[in-house]
Amino acid sequence: MAKQVSAKEHKQYVVFQIDDQEFGVDIHKVSIIEKFMNITRVPTTPDYIKGVVNLRGEIIPVMDLRTKFGLPFKEADDDTRIIMLKFNEITLGVIVDSVAEVVDFAEEEMESVTSITNDRTLDYVVGIGRIDQRLITVLNIEKLITELTERE
Amino acid sequence: MDMNQYLDIFVEESREHLQSLNSSLLELEKDPSDKGVLNEIFRVAHTLKGMSGTMGFTRMQRLTHHMEDVLEALRSDRISANSDIVDVLFKCLDALETYVNNILSTGNEGTKEYKAIIDALAGILKGGAPAKSAKVSVKKSKAKPPKENESEKDDPAEAAEEAAAGSDSGLVEFNQYDINIMKKAFESGMNVFQIHVVFDKGCLLKAARAFIVFQVLEKNAEIFKSVPKVEDIEDEKFDFEFTVVVITPNDRELFEQEINSVAEVVGVNVTPITAEMLGISPDELQGASEKDGVSAASDAEDGIVQAAQDQPKKAHRTGKTVRVDIDRLDVLMNLVSELIIIKNGLENQMSAKDSNAAWNESIEYLERVTTNLHDAVMKVRMVPVEAVFNRFPRMIRDIARELGKDIELKMSGVDTELDRTVIDEIGDPLIHILRNSADHGIETREERAKLNKPSVGSIYLRAYQDGNNVVIEVADDGKGIDVGKIRKKIIEKGLESADIVNSLSEKEVVDYLFRPNFSTADKVTDLSGRGVGMDVVKTKIEALGGSVEVETQFGVGSRFIIRLPLTLAIIQALLVRIGSEKYALPLSSIREIDNIKFDEVKMVRDREVIMLRDMVIPLVRLNEVLEVKDAIPDEKKKHLTVVVVKKGDKLTAFSVDSLIGQQEIVIKSLGKIMQGVKYIAGATILGDGNVALIIDNNSLAL
Numbered sequence: 001m002a003k004q005v006s007a008k009e010h011k012q013y014v015v016f017q018i019d020d021q022e023f024g025v026d027i028h029k030v031s032i033i034e035k036f037m038n039i040t041r042v043p044t045t046p047d048y049i050k051g052v053v054n055l056r057g058e059i060i061p062v063m064d065l066r067t068k069f070g071l072p073f074k075e076a077d078d079d080t081r082i083i084m085l086k087f088n089e090i091t092l093g094v095i096v097d098s099v100a101e102v103v104d105f106a107e108e109e110m111e112s113v114t115s116i117t118n119d120r121t122l123d124y125v126v127g128i129g130r131i132d133q134r135l136i137t138v139l140n141i142e143k144l145i146t147e148l149t150e151r152e
Numbered sequence: 153m154d155m156n157q158y159l160d161i162f163v164e165e166s167r168e169h170l171q172s173l174n175s176s177l178l179e180l181e182k183d184p185s186d187k188g189v190l191n192e193i194f195r196v197a198h199t200l201k202g203m204s205g206t207m208g209f210t211r212m213q214r215l216t217h218h219m220e221d222v223l224e225a226l227r228s229d230r231i232s233a234n235s236d237i238v239d240v241l242f243k244c245l246d247a248l249e250t251y252v253n254n255i256l257s258t259g260n261e262g263t264k265e266y267k268a269i270i271d272a273l274a275g276i277l278k279g280g281a282p283a284k285s286a287k288v289s290v291k292k293s294k295a296k297p298p299k300e301n302e303s304e305k306d307d308p309a310e311a312a313e314e315a316a317a318g319s320d321s322g323l324v325e326f327n328q329y330d331i332n333i334m335k336k337a338f339e340s341g342m343n344v345f346q347i348h349v350v351f352d353k354g355c356l357l358k359a360a361r362a363f364i365v366f367q368v369l370e371k372n373a374e375i376f377k378s379v380p381k382v383e384d385i386e387d388e389k390f391d392f393e394f395t396v397v398v399i400t401p402n403d404r405e406l407f408e409q410e411i412n413s414v415a416e417v418v419g420v421n422v423t424p425i426t427a428e429m430l431g432i433s434p435d436e437l438q439g440a441s442e443k444d445g446v447s448a449a450s451d452a453e454d455g456i457v458q459a460a461q462d463q464p465k466k467a468h469r470t471g472k473t474v475r476v477d478i479d480r481l482d483v484l485m486n487l488v489s490e491l492i493i494i495k496n497g498l499e500n501q502m503s504a505k506d507s508n509a510a511w512n513e514s515i516e517y518l519e520r521v522t523t524n525l526h527d528a529v530m531k532v533r534m535v536p537v538e539a540v541f542n543r544f545p546r547m548i549r550d551i552a553r554e555l556g557k558d559i560e561l562k563m564s565g566v567d568t569e570l571d572r573t574v575i576d577e578i579g580d581p582l583i584h585i586l587r588n589s590a591d592h593g594i595e596t597r598e599e600r601a602k603l604n605k606p607s608v609g610s611i612y613l614r615a616y617q618d619g620n621n622v623v624i625e626v627a628d629d630g631k632g633i634d635v636g637k638i639r640k641k642i643i644e645k646g647l648e649s650a651d652i653v654n655s656l657s658e659k660e661v662v663d664y665l666f667r668p669n670f671s672t673a674d675k676v677t678d679l680s681g682r683g684v685g686m687d688v689v690k691t692k693i694e695a696l697g698g699s700v701e702v703e704t705q706f707g708v709g710s711r712f713i714i715r716l717p718l719t720l721a722i723i724q725a726l727l728v729r730i731g732s733e734k735y736a737l738p739l740s741s742i743r744e745i746d747n748i749k750f751d752e753v754k755m756v757r758d759r760e761v762i763m764l765r766d767m768v769i770p771l772v773r774l775n776e777v778l779e780v781k782d783a784i785p786d787e788k789k790k791h792l793t794v795v796v797v798k799k800g801d802k803l804t805a806f807s808v809d810s811l812i813g814q815q816e817i818v819i820k821s822l823g824k825i826m827q828g829v830k831y832i833a834g835a836t837i838l839g840d841g842n843v844a845l846i847i848d849n850n851s852l853a854l
Contacts, residue, residue, distance in 0.1 A: 040843040041733065042822075043778040044830045052835060053827065054843050057490055059835045061825045090824050148825045 008046050010104040013129065014135055016083065016096040022104070023096070024129055024136040029085050033099055036080040049148075053082070053093060060084065060147075062093035066113065085098050087145045094144075103136065159259060166252045169203075171542060173245055177238055178545050184233035194223045200248070206354040209261040212251045218273040219244050225277055233360060235553070240272045242546070244694050309699045322378045323425065324395050337399040338427045345400065347407055350393040350419035351677055358386040361416050367394075368410045373400030397425065412716050478572060481533055488529050489818035491522045492722065496815065496839035514604055526722060534569035537615045537624070540579045541566050544586060544613060551590045558608040559594055561586075565615035570622050574716055578624070581689040581700075585626045585712045586611065588686075593630030593710055603707075605629065621698075621740070622718055627711040633704040635661050659801070660701050666690040673810050674842075692849045697738075697833070701800050723819060725836070726795065727812035727844065730775050731782035734844045736817050736836055737806070741849045745811065747791040762805050769796060769805045770854040777831060777852065784809045799853035806852065814826075819846060 005127060013024035014033070032055075039051040039062055048068040052059050063083060079098035084091055110127035124144055129136040176193045180186060201216035219241065225231050254262040303371050323346055326334070334344050349365055351358050362385045369375055377397040380390045400407075404422045411420045495518050545561050552559040570578070594600075594609035601607065612627040630783045642653050647664070668687040693700045697717045704710035717723070717740065725736040726745075752763050753771060760771040771794065775783030786792070794805040817836040822829060833848035 038842050040835070040845065042826060042829055042832065042845060043780075045826070049826075052843050052845075053820065054837045054841055057486065057493070057820075057837065059820045059822055059826075059837075059843060061823060092825060145825070 010106050012102055012104045013136065013138060014083065014099065015042070015101050015103055016081065016099045017071070017096050018065055022100070022134060022136045023065075024138045025083065025085065025141055026138075027102060029087055029141045031086040033086045034082045034084065034093070036076040036095070050095060055084065055091070058091070060091050060093050063144075063148075064095045066095070085141050085145065087141050090145050090149065092145050092148065095125060103129070103131055107129065109130060112113060158207065159255065162203060163252055163256045166200060166203065166248070169200050170245055170249055170252070172196055173200075174242075174546050175542060177241055177245070178549060179444055180233055181238045181549070187227070190223070190227050190233075194220070194227055197223055202353055204251075204261075209251065209255065211263075211265060212248060212261050215244060215247060215251075215266060215270065218270050222273050222276050231276065237276055239553075240269065240276060242550075243269050244273070255546060320340075322430065324377065324397065325421070326377070326397075326430065330377055330397070333399070334425065334430060335427070342399050342401055343403070344397065344425040346395060346397050346406065346423045346425055347411070348395045348419070348421040348423070349411060349417060350394065350421075352416045352418045355392065355394055355416040358390070358392060358416075359386055361414065362386075362390075362394060364414050365411055365417070368414065369396065369398055369407070372406060372410070373398035374404050393419075449593075476532070481529070484529050485533070488522070488526050489722065489820075492526065492816060492818055493837050493839065495522050496520055497841070498839075500746050500839040517686045529720070530571070533572045535572050535575045536567045536569050537575065537578075537622075538566040539575055540582065541615070543579075546580070547583065548586065548590055548611060551587065555591065555596075556591070557594055557596055559590055559611060560608050561611050561613060562611045568615040568617055568622055570716060571718070574698075577692065577696055578714075578716065580623065581692050581714070582613075582626070584685055584689050585714075587614070589626055589628040589630065589712075593628040593632075595631055599631075616765060617718070617738075618715075621715045624714040624716065625711060626714075627709060629709040632706040632708050632710050633662060633665070633702070634706055635704070637723075638662065638664055662704060665702065666700070699800055699850065704757070723817060725815060725817045725846065727815055727817075727838075728774075728795065728808040729810045729812055730778065730808055731780040731784070733778075733780055734812065734838065734842075735774070735778070735808075736815075736844050736846045737795055737797070738833075738846065738849060739814060741799065743796045743803060745793070746805075747793055749791055750786060753792065762792075764796070764805075767803065769803045771805045771807060772852055772854065773807045774847070774852075775807070775809070778847075797849045797853055799850060802853065804849075804853035806847075817844075817846070 012027040014027050014030050015022055015024050017023070034055070035051075037053055039053050041051040042049065042061075045051075048064050050062045050064045050067075052061050054060075066072070074097065076095070081096055081099045083096060083099065084092040084093050086092075110129050112127055124140045126138045126140045129138055173193060173196050175194070176189050179189045180193065183189070197216055197220050201213055201220060204210075204216060222231075222237070224240070226233055226237075231237070233667065244266075247264070249271055250264065251261045254260060255650050280459070294825055331333035347369070349362075351361055355361055366375065366382075375396050375398050378385065379395045384390060385394055398407075404424060407422050408420050411417055470513075495515070497514050541563055544563070548559055548561040589611050594611070595603065595605070597607060600609065606629075610629050614623075614625040614627070616623055635658050639656075640652050642648050642664055643650050647667075648656075653661070658678065665686050666689075690700055693714055693716070699715050701713045701715075702710060703713065724739040726739055726742055728735050728737060746764065747761055748764070754761055754763060756768065760773070761768050762771050763769075764806050774780070789809075792807055793810060794807050795811075796803050796805050818838060819834045821827070822832065822835055826832075831848055831852050834846045834848075835843050838844050
């Protein structure tokens, strides 16, 4: 598979927006992107867990990245998407403002994390991808998901 | 030869054989003179030896070989069985099981030789039994389990088989009917052949091979007799060889050639049968066929044939079964769930659209179909509790011997069925409770004698169905639980103050045994153990949606009652609304639903309770524990709607905003991330596609 990246190989990332920031996730970890749907709240969970949705018969937890990253609340609209991320047989939906495109850049083009991002996102950042003038913060999905399963 | 593809079959079958050895050995211990059981043990051990040899597991083969030697000696009365010999044989089984487990995990039997066991086996053969123990710890029970009767039948049946294979003439036994058929054949100038086919010992799909042989035969001849019977051959109940008798116009060479060309056939022996061989004289042949011919078989032989015909009955319970991967069943189950969800959706739209007779009818039809399909799929998932119970007699026997107690395990209702998932999980909690009963419940021989109790302590393991639940009871006639001691300990541990403890009922006190860390901390009293890890038992059973209770009478015994839901995947539920949210409450635990006036809500020790027909029932406000923000405040309600649920024998009232109705719901797991969320047992998908959470009564009830 394309996952065994040789030094110069490019990787593809799904780019989405939250607030005025652009984020990216490894396309291999994205199982599907859905429009915003009804979410059922689950009691006694952290506030960034919005609840669960029915994804074709499967119950999938959904996380609000705005809350998780300490950004202000925004009502869902037509652009709002839920990106279903999959890692280790666990699926997690994340709510984002909008999904823009798929980009690719080589891993060495990625800059290590500096202080450009705010503190709460820092923990989940793999690096910053640069395309022309745009900075794309690549998120660490493994950490995001693994952390949730270890929460108990 | 690549054996990997056969490993699964091998492991699966070995386990079955080991299990059957286990139960047979227990029976043998009860009645060492039972030749039927002994023959059965010998047969199974022999099969195991053959199987392991074929697969190249030489250590396993060697061990079974030594086992077989001892069994042979037992069979020929050179030695007689006693507990010590059975002990050694049990050790063999454990060793064999280790081999099989190794094979399962690594594909390799491992390098352990179990020299000690082999030596012990050899020792038995040499010097008789090693220090014969006079007493057999498990006394023979009066009521023989039905299984034993079955295996007793082995004796004549097996004898018949041997007789059939090895009778002087080399012919199988014929009854009058067979002889008449052959007579007719001779009259019309056909040939009659007895064909004996032997398969390679390594042949794994012998039933399939036999089928091919039968096909070849049927092309050229008519088969009218088969030893063993065709059904048995199809079920693989034969030892690598079988005999058929055919009527054919063809020659013997044709059969030899054709059958020999079937793979894995190592020997074909075609014997022509003539009228003289059957003792039919030429005149008789000319005589009318209606005339009863002279019976060729003597009366005695007739008896044997009879026995041979009984053979199918002796067969193990396996019957007509197919092994199906549980994952495939899950897929089926999921599809059924989808159907039910769609049906619920249609129903919703229905009520909106109002009456349309044809539409209505179709939905009702769909409902019937989904219900039946659901039942059918659930039944496929049902497994008799025997699957877990069958290891317990051995376990109790071992514990009893270890502790020097006389204990008899009496099981009933072993064919009660439970969902496969529950079966897989229930074993450990049961082992725990049984151990406790044997270890701490049943008194020693001396104590029992002093108390005038029967010297053999009894543990009863009972399973039965009760409505939508299956109940498993473990009862013993041991010393029971000293409630006074628990009271003391509750106070000692500072869990409650003395006056509260004294006001608790006996039952409430006993429930403390299920508290985590309750009795583990203090192991000095004779109370210890009673309750060690009981919290784990309780957690596990509740995770399965069940409950556990104890009844005890000091000095007389205790009884653990486990209630388990019959099915896990689909349940009847009450849908309720709290604020804008919908929740499902499992119907099975709901006792009643009431509208109560607010002045009936009282405060007792800082807790809200309701008064219902003179009962005081604690009230749980679901909107509060579930953190519902938009619940309707009391002021805006005329009365409080409560759902009274039962947990064990205690009631709790849950307040809700309104009721939606009863519905069949499909339980879905919340997944890894959400599992263990407080108060929530799972989720379900409603007809409109939205998710509703299922409330976990057990964790919410007070």
